Amino acid sequence: EDQVTQSPEALRLQEGESSSLNCSYTVSGLRGLFWYRQDPGKGPEFLFTLYSAGEEKEKERLKATLTKKESFLHITAPKPEDSATYLCAVNSGSARQLTFGSGTQLTVLP
Amino acid sequence: EAQVTQNPRYLITVTGKKLTVTCSQNMNHEYMSWYRQDPGLGLRQIYYSMNVEVTDKGDVPEGYKVSRKEKRNFPLILESPSPNQTSLYFCASSLEGVSEAFFGQGTRLTVV
Numbered sequence: 001e002d003q004v005t006q007s008p009e010a011l012r013l014q015e016g017e018s019s020s021l022n023c024s025y026t027v028s029g030l031r032g033l034f035w036y037r038q039d040p041g042k043g044p045e046f047l048f049t050l051y052s053a054g055e056e057k058e059k060e061r062l063k064a065t066l067t068k069k070e071s072f073l074h075i076t077a078p079k080p081e082d083s084a085t086y087l088c089a090v091n092s093g094s095a096r097q098l099t100f101g102s103g104t105q106l107t108v109l110p
Numbered sequence: 111e112a113q114v115t116q117n118p119r120y121l122i123t124v125t126g127k128k129l130t131v132t133c134s135q136n137m138n139h140e141y142m143s144w145y146r147q148d149p150g151l152g153l154r155q156i157y158y159s160m161n162v163e164v165t166d167k168g169d170v171p172e173g174y175k176v177s178r179k180e181k182r183n184f185p186l187i188l189e190s191p192s193p194n195q196t197s198l199y200f201c202a203s204s205l206e207g208v209s210e211a212f213f214g215q216g217t218r219l220t221v222v
Contacts, residue, residue, distance in 0.1 A: 032209075034210060034211075041216070042215060042216065043114075043200050043202075043213030043214050043215050043216050044153070044200070044211075044213045045213075046210040046211070046212065049209075049210055087152070087153070089153075098143075098153075098155070098211060099155075100145075100152045100153040100154075101152055102150060102151065102152040103152060
C-alpha cells in the first residue's frame with residue numbers, strides 16, 4: 001500500500017524567508033510524484049510532476065526535488081500570495097491514480 | 111477553458127435522503143475519480159473510473175456508488191447518507207492514470 005507523509009503540518013514564514021517542505025513516501029514502484037497547491041475552499045491545483053530520483057522542476061519561487069525516499073518543495077523568498085496548503089501525492093502505476101499526504105499549511109506573513 | 115465542474119457546491123441534507131453530486135469534464139479524459147477531504151486525513155479516494163462503464167473502489171467506498179455512462183460525466187451517489195459522510199468532496203480527471211489530475215472546485219456536503 002502506498003503511503004505519503006508530509007512535514008511539517010504547518011509552517012509560518014516571514015516574507016522573504018526561504019524554507020523547504022518535506023514529502024516522504026513508500027510505494028512499490030514509483031510512477032510519478034505530484035505536488036499540488038490548494039487554496040481555502042478550492043480544489044487542488046497542479047504544480048509539478050517528478051518521475052525519477054535526481055529530477056528537479058522549478059516554477060517561479062518554487063523548486064521541487066526528488067530522491068528515492070522523499071521529495072522536497074523549496075520555497076525561495078516567499079511572498080504572502082504563496083500562502084496555501086501544499087499537497088504531495090504519489091502514483092505507483094495502478095489505475096487508482098493518486099495517494100495523497102495530509103499536506104503542509106504554509107502561511108507567509110508580510 | 112479546460113475544467114472539471116461539480117454541482118452543487120454546497121449541500122445540506124438529512125440522514126437517509128438519497129442525493130447525487132454531478133461531475134463533468136471537458137478535456138476528453140479517460141480517468142476520473144472521486145475524493146473526500148477531511149481535516150487531518152487528507153484526500154482519500156472513494157471510487158475511480160478508467161473509462162466508460164469501468165469503475166472500481168478506492169480507499170473509502172462504503173456508502174457510495176458511482177456510474178460512468180458517458181466519458182465526460184462521473185456522478186457520485188449517496189443512496190442513504192449518514193452524518194459520517196459530512197465532508198468536502200472533489201472530482202478529478204486525468205488523461206492517463208499516471209498523469210496530473212485536474213480537480214473540480216469541490217462540494218461541501220453536510221448530513222444532519
